Amino acid sequence: xxxxxxxxxxxxxxIAGGDAELWRIVALSLEVSLASAVFACALGLPLGGLVAxxxxxxRRVVIVALNALLGLPSVVVGLVVYLLLSRAGPLGSLGIxxxxxxxxxxxxxxxxPIVAALARQFVEDAWxxxxxxxxxxxxxxxxxxxxxxxxxxxxxxxxVLAGFGRxxxxxxxxxxxxxxxxxxxxxxxxxxxLETSKGDLPLALGLGVILLxxxxxxxxxxxxxxxxxxxxxx
Amino acid sequence: xxxxxxxxxxARGLTVVLGGHTAIERIDFVLDAGARxxxxxxxxxxxxxxxxxxxxxxxxxxGEVLWAGSAARARDQAMVFQRPVMLRRSALANVEFxxxxxxxxxxxxxxxxxxxIERVGLSSLAARSARVLSGGEQQRLALARAWSLRPRVIFxxxxxxxxxxxAASEVERVIGEIHAAGTAIVMTTHHLGLARRVAxxxxxxxxxxxxxxxxxxxxxxxxxxxxAARFLKGELPWNKSSPEPSAD
Numbered sequence: 508x509x510x511x512x513x514x515x516x517x518x519x520x521x522i523a524g525g526d527a528e529l530w531r532i533v534a535l536s537l538e539v540s541l542a543s544a545v546f547a548c549a550l551g552l553p554l555g556g557l558v559a560x561x562x563x564x565x566r567r568v569v570i571v572a573l574n575a576l577l578g579l580p581s582v583v584v585g586l587v588v589y590l591l592l593s594r595a596g597p598l599g600s601l602g603i604x605x606x607x608x609x610x611x612x613x614x615x616x617x618x619x620p621i622v623a624a625l626a627r628q629f630v631e632d633a634w635x636x637x638x639x640x641x642x643x644x645x646x647x648x649x650x651x652x653x654x655x656x657x658x659x660x661x662x663x664x665x666x667v668l669a670g671f672g673r674x675x676x677x678x679x680x681x682x683x684x685x686x687x688x689x690x691x692x693x694x695x696x697x698x699x700x701l702e703t704s705k706g707d708l709p710l711a712l713g714l715g716v717i718l719l720x721x722x723x724x725x726x727x728x729x730x731x732x733x734x735x736x737x738x739x740x741x
Numbered sequence: 742x743x744x745x746x747x748x749x750x751x752a753r754g755l756t757v758v759l760g761g762h763t764a765i766e767r768i769d770f771v772l773d774a775g776a777r778x779x780x781x782x783x784x785x786x787x788x789x790x791x792x793x794x795x796x797x798x799x800x801x802x803x804g805e806v807l808w809a810g811s812a813a814r815a816r817d818q819a820m821v822f823q824r825p826v827m828l829r830r831s832a833l834a835n836v837e838f839x840x841x842x843x844x845x846x847x848x849x850x851x852x853x854x855x856x857x858i859e860r861v862g863l864s865s866l867a868a869r870s871a872r873v874l875s876g877g878e879q880q881r882l883a884l885a886r887a888w889s890l891r892p893r894v895i896f897x898x899x900x901x902x903x904x905x906x907x908a909a910s911e912v913e914r915v916i917g918e919i920h921a922a923g924t925a926i927v928m929t930t931h932h933l934g935l936a937r938r939v940a941x942x943x944x945x946x947x948x949x950x951x952x953x954x955x956x957x958x959x960x961x962x963x964x965x966x967x968x969a970a971r972f973l974k975g976e977l978p979w980n981k982s983s984p985e986p987s988a989d
Binding site: 645 | 830890
């Protein structure tokens with residue numbers, strides 16, 4: 508117990524003292540997770556919206572597949588991206604395996620179904636409510652997608668944050684395609700895994716505290732924004 | 742766009758079957774420019790369905806809707822729903838959105854939106870978020886939104902339902918102005934007083950069938966169909982003069 512407490516104290520002093528290695532890892536984590544969330548949302552929100560409003564053959568299959576992909580095992584995604592990017596793989600010529608770009612790719616693939624599936628649900632519910640009104644105003648189903656996404660912006664913020672959270676807390680895929688290379692592809696989660704197994708508890712704990720605070724702060728912000736929007740926009 | 746012939750609007754043998762239930766059956770009627778028609782009938786008579794078919798939201802199971810003899814859905818028409826849906830943006834932006842979706846661009850869009858908002862008396866609330874407006878204000882905003890499109894016929898589904906008397910009379914004033922500007926009006930309502938004051942003719946529906954179409958005074962004094970006579974007997978004591986049923 509004493510060990511844990513002293514490790515914890517050390518961790519806090521690392522955070523407070525601006526430990527260069529620790530903050531470099533935090534910065535890289537934020538960078539790749541933000542990039543993944545942005546890419547996944549740029550693709551996933553319109554995709555989810557389109558599936559919500561369009562009737563097409565195989566729509567049910569797509570919805571079931573999207574929902575199933577929510578539980579996508581991250582190591583499998585890591586493995587697939589690894590095979591794609593490895594020198595003999597179809598995307599091997601890009602030469603991005605074991606770089607932050609490979610992490611962004613893997614995280615984007617993991618986050619995309621979350622964003623698309625949740626957006627589909629939100630937009631479909633709203634479409635039931637808005638459909639007649641929008642059609643009456645001359646808005647086609649496809650044109651309605653950006654309108655609905657914008658009208659749901661405060662609810663979808665939660666979706667965006669869920670996606671970012673999934674990206675930031677991802678370990679398995681990131682370990683496989685990034686390689687946890689010190690100073691290059693070491694992010695918070697892989698660093699925690701490594702430092703814990705090495706016995707460097709202060710660094711692991713410090714990163715853990717930061718990761719947790721980040722997720723808490725983001726969710727608090729999302730909650731506050733939704734409260735505000737409910738008051739001001741109904 | 743505004744010059745294409747629109748009238749007469751004709752319904753020929755309109756039948757709509759929704760989920761195995763026949764909502765309206767073999768309805769024929771003709772609407773000319775500038776007409777004011779109130780569609781009356783008990784709940785479930787098919788009034789709202791008729792409006793939706795005419796407006797082009799529901800495809801008829803049989804029969805057709807013709808605008809000046811053409812089956813293409815006319816653009817110069819608008820509808821205000823019983824519960825209008827407002828977007829999460831300002832009242833003014835809601836009107837501008839409708840104009841944008843109908844190809845009105847630039848400064849004209851802003852000017853027409855402001856004008857429409859002013860006509861319904863909502864200028865002071867133009868910057869307010871549309872969804873936090875009261876029911877009566879939202880109804881007037883919906884009228885402004887529809888009106889800004891300069892329709893030549895406007896469909897109103899229960900425009901004063903669940904509004905208090907003051908809000909209902911504001912809505913009635915706006916409907917009057919819309920008609921004065923030359924727009925034909927087709928309105929469903931349960932408020933017989935409103936129908937009597939606003940409409941020139943009554944179309945009466947009973948169980949999905951059109952039983953009569955009569956000039957308004959004649960309808961209330963001597964309805965032509967037994968269904969309408971029974972309806973008026975049941976309804977008049979409550980609704981003839983007041984816009985809301987009394988709560989005794």
